[in-house]
Amino acid sequence: MVWTRKDLLGLDDLSREEIELILSTADSFKEVSTREIKKVPALRGKTVVNLFYEPSTRTRVSFEVAAKRLSADVINIETETSSVKKGETLIDTGTNIQALNADIIVIRHNYSGAAMMLAKHLHISVVNAGDGWHEHPTQALLDMFTLKEKLGNIQGLKVSIVGDIAHSRVARSNIWGLIKLGAEVTVCAPKILIPPAIEEMGVRVSHDIEEALHNADAVNVLRMQFERDGENAFPKQVEYFKNFGITKERLQKAKKNIIVMHPGPLNRGIEISSEVADGANSVILEQVTNGIAVRMAVLFLVAQGQDKKHENTD
C-alpha cells in the first residue's frame, strides 16, 4: 500500500487500506513523543501553515505539536487578525500561502467543502482540520486509532455515537471511517438531532441511550453546543443530561469494559458526568496523546503524496 494523495480532505474518499496505512504509520510515530528528545527530522525544511477560520485551540495545538515533532516550521494564521478581515477570499489566501513556498496548509473552516475547494486550486498539500458540518478526518482517525489500541481491531466492534449527529463533522467522519473498517455503528440522539436518511450511511438509529449503550464496545460522546442558545440553554442542558447524559448508573448496565471517548472540550454534567469522564472506562486524555501521532502520520504521508510531484512536472 502506497500513499498517493497530496491532501487529506475526508474519510469518505479514502479506501480501507488508506485508513489502515494512516493508522499503522501513526503507531510507528507514537514512540517519538515518549522520547527525551521528542523530535525526528522527517519534515525538516518543510513549512506547515495552520489556517484557522474558526476558533480552535486543541486541534490547532495538536497539529502544531505534530508538525514540530517532525521538525517542520509552523506558522499559525488566525483569521481574526489577518487579511481575511479585509475581505480576502479563501482562494486568494491559499495562493498567497502557496507563493510563500509553504508545503502544507492545515485548514479549519466553517463552510463544508472549504478544504476541498482549496485543495483543487493549489498544488501544495491541504489537510482538513474540520469543514462546517462535513468532515473532521483527523479526529475520526485518532478515535479509531484509540479504539484499535484498546481493543485490537475495529472489525466487528459495536460503536455508539451519542449527541448532536446532525451538526457534527466528527460524527460524519467517524461513521465513514468505522464502517469502512467493519464496525457496527449506532447513532443515538433526540429525534431533532438526527439528520434525515442517516441510515443510508449504514448506521443504526436509536433514541434510547440505554439501548444504545447495551452491548456496545465503545461509546463516542459528542460535545453538545448549547452555548449557542444563550440564556435558553439551561433547561435544555438539564433535560439533555437526564435523557442522554453518560452517567455512572447508565454505564453500569453496559459492558464492563466499554470504552468512553469524547473529542473535547468536555461539558461536564451536560453530555457526560464527571465520574465517567474521569473514570476507568474513559480514554479521553489518551485520545489527546494519540491525536499527535495520528497528525504526525497524516502530515508525513501527505508531504510525500505523489500526485503533487506529477503536478510539479507539468
Next chain:
Amino acid sequence: MPDKSKLLDKEAIRRSIVRIAHEILEKNKGTDDLCLVGIRSRGVYLAERLKAAIKTIDEKEIPVGILDITLYRDDLSLTSSQPVVHKTEIDFDIADKNVVLVDDVLYTGRTIRAALDALIDLGRPRSIQLAVLIDRGHRELPIRPDYVGKNIPTSLHETVEVRLMEVDGADEALLVKKE
C-alpha cells in the same frame, strides 16, 4: 534472468557471526554496558544472532534494540518509492552504553549516517560501533565498520542481496549483476 553468484552460504554466515561476536567481546572487554541495535529490517535478525552467539561464549544476556531510520533518511523527498515507517523499539537507556549498530550490507554509508543521528537523539552513548555482514565499498561518507563478516569489492552495476532464514527462508548472500 539477472546473473547471480553466491558470496556467502549458510555456514559462512554462521561463522562470520561467531567471529564477530568474539571480536565484539574482545574489543569491549566483555559484556558490561554493551548493547546491540539492529537496523531494520535484516540488521535486526543479525543483531539477534549476535546476541545468541555472545550468550554462548560469555553466558551473558545483552539487550537488543530495533532502529527504524526512515524518518532520518536524507532522500525522503527524492525517493520515488515511498518508504514505510516502522517502529523504533529500544526499551533500554543507551546513555553511557557501548552500542554496536548492526546492519547487513554497508554501501554508501548513508543508512549508517541516519542511524547515528537517530541513536544520538535517543541519548548519549559512550561509544557507537558498527558491525556489518558485508562491506561492498563505494562509501559516500567518512564511515567505516568496526566488524565485518566479509569485504566484497563490487562494481556499481552490481547489488548485494542478503537473505536470512527469518524473513527469506534461506541464509545466503548473493552478488547480483543488474541488467
